[in-house]
Amino acid sequence: MHETANNRYPVLPFILIGLGVLCLAFGSYFGLFVAPPERYMGEVQRIMYVHVPTAWNALLAITFAFVCAIVFLFNGNFKWDARLEAGIEVGVLLAFLLCVQGAIWAKPTWGVWWDWDPRLTTTAVLLFAFLGILALRKFVEDPVKRGIWSAVATIIAYVDVPIVYFSVRWWNSLHQLQSSPATVSSQFYIPLRVNAFGILFLMTGFIMLRARLASLRHVNEIAPPPMMAEEAGELA
Amino acid sequence: MSGVVQGGMEFVWAAYGITFGALAIYGVTLITRLREQSSRNTSERSGQ
Amino acid sequence: MSAVMNTPHASDAMRRRTRYFMLGAFLVAAIAFAVIAASGINQNLVYYWTPTDLHAAGDKAYGATIRLGGMVSPGSIRNHGGASGVEFDVHDAGGKVHVKSSGVPPQMFRENIGVVVEGTMVQGGYFKSNRLMVSHDNEYKAPEAGHPMSQEELKKLMKTTEGME
Numbered sequence: 041m042h043e044t045a046n047n048r049y050p051v052l053p054f055i056l057i058g059l060g061v062l063c064l065a066f067g068s069y070f071g072l073f074v075a076p077p078e079r080y081m082g083e084v085q086r087i088m089y090v091h092v093p094t095a096w097n098a099l100l101a102i103t104f105a106f107v108c109a110i111v112f113l114f115n116g117n118f119k120w121d122a123r124l125e126a127g128i129e130v131g132v133l134l135a136f137l138l139c140v141q142g143a144i145w146a147k148p149t150w151g152v153w154w155d156w157d158p159r160l161t162t163t164a165v166l167l168f169a170f171l172g173i174l175a176l177r178k179f180v181e182d183p184v185k186r187g188i189w190s191a192v193a194t195i196i197a198y199v200d201v202p203i204v205y206f207s208v209r210w211w212n213s214l215h216q217l218q219s220s221p222a223t224v225s226s227q228f229y230i231p232l233r234v235n236a237f238g239i240l241f242l243m244t245g246f247i248m249l250r251a252r253l254a255s256l257r258h259v260n261e262i263a264p265p266p267m268m269a270e271e272a273g274e275l276a
Numbered sequence: 277m278s279g280v281v282q283g284g285m286e287f288v289w290a291a292y293g294i295t296f297g298a299l300a301i302y303g304v305t306l307i308t309r310l311r312e313q314s315s316r317n318t319s320e321r322s323g324q
Numbered sequence: 325m326s327a328v329m330n331t332p333h334a335s336d337a338m339r340r341r342t343r344y345f346m347l348g349a350f351l352v353a354a355i356a357f358a359v360i361a362a363s364g365i366n367q368n369l370v371y372y373w374t375p376t377d378l379h380a381a382g383d384k385a386y387g388a389t390i391r392l393g394g395m396v397s398p399g400s401i402r403n404h405g406g407a408s409g410v411e412f413d414v415h416d417a418g419g420k421v422h423v424k425s426s427g428v429p430p431q432m433f434r435e436n437i438g439v440v441v442e443g444t445m446v447q448g449g450y451f452k453s454n455r456l457m458v459s460h461d462n463e464y465k466a467p468e469a470g471h472p473m474s475q476e477e478l479k480k481l482m483k484t485t486e487g488m489e
Contacts, residue, residue: 057303064296068292068296072288072292079280080279080280080281081280081281082280082281082282082283082284083281083283083284083285083288084281084284084287084288086288087287087288087291087292090291090292090295091291094295130302133298133299133302136298137294137295137298137299140291140294140295141291141294141295144287144290144291144294145287145291147287148281148284148287149281242299242303246302246303246306249306249307249310250306252310253306253309253310253313256310256313256314256317257313259317260313260316260317260320
């Protein structure tokens with residue numbers, strides 16, 4: 041009876057995913073059909089309503105993984121190692137989508153798909169650094185070593201997040217400075233904000249499910265029978 | 277040379293399509309992986 | 325209770341060890357951040373040169389493949405040679421550089437917009453480019469009264485009509 045309860049899906053992540061889908065449906069409908077085109081970018085500016093929310097949430101997911109790395113190294117609880125893995129995987133997915141959306145937006149506006157501008161370069165570094173950490177986790181068999189190494193690597197790779205943020209200020213770049221409510225027409229706020237919450241809810245639901253998956257794997261590899269868990273920790 | 281981008285909705289559709297398509301596929305594979313892992317855990321435990 | 329709750333804790337010995345790992349990681353991260361921030365602030369790494377930089381470099385600016393960034397000077401845009409290329413001046417606060425660019429410019433290309441061009445400074449005193457990129461600023465505005473018009477253009481228009489009555 042206990043086991044059946046364990047294997048039932050948790051409800052909260054599904055509520056969040058549903059909420060996220062609703063927000064994204066409304067925000068994208070508004071962004072695609074209701075909001076006016078931009079004065080110079082025309083219709084193409086509508087890509088902003090997915091691109092900017094993706095950027096915010098990608099950095100948020102990676103920041104969550106960074107916090108998990110610190111907590112894991114503090115208390116050694118593998119629950120945080122599972123959450124770190126979840127945050128990185130979802131963060132990498134969003135960072136990849138960010139680069140693709142950016143390229144699709146850049147072609148009709150800047151005139152090129154890609155250039156090695158500081159913002160684009162540091163974002164690509166972020167994507168590949170965390171992709172590397174996911175690969176590292178695949179190749180390290182020992183869960184304790186895997187946990188420590190990936191937490192250390194996450195803390196080091198995280199320096200790139202403030203660098204991505206400041207890249208447009210520190211160096212001259214093709215990518216524009218951060219927008220603010222003052223530089224964006226109020227007609228564009230609704231799709232931007234609704235989609236930002238949409239991706240936030242969706243991402244949170246995904247991270248919760250993904251962390252659960254990682255925890256189930258931990259249970260299988262670290263502690264085949266649950267009572268051996270203590271000894272497995274001791275051996276490390 | 278008006279300085280205004282003409283048309284370009286195909287770029288918009290591509291960006292939205294890739295984003296939501298990828299998120300949907302990720303969601304489906306996530307649930308599949310979770311389901312497989314759950315049943316694996318249950319069968320291995322009951323085998324003890 | 326749940327599978328998640330059963331995930332093991334590491335031993336005290338391991339936890340003590342991992343805190344040193346964390347300190348080490350933060351140290352490495354802080355050093356990396358300081359080095360990169362300093363290189364950005366000292367302009368050791370540059371993505372593009374401004375017209376001012378190009379003038380300051382003098383003869384050293386010739387020959388190398390570089391990027392030049394600045395604003396397109398008003399009234400300077402010309403088609404050149406009947407082909408798809410364009411000629412224009414790029415300026416910043418401290419100077420102006422004449423650019424000859426091949427290929428069709430992006431649709432957003434116009435006067436008073438930021439551009440980054442990749443190419444070389446050639447003898448004859450102009451910048452020869454085969455890659456023209458338009459750099460948009462961080463302003464996203466709805467068109468006013470159905471017409472694309474920047475605030476400056478609007479102000480200009482208002483000034484020209486002011487004395488008409």
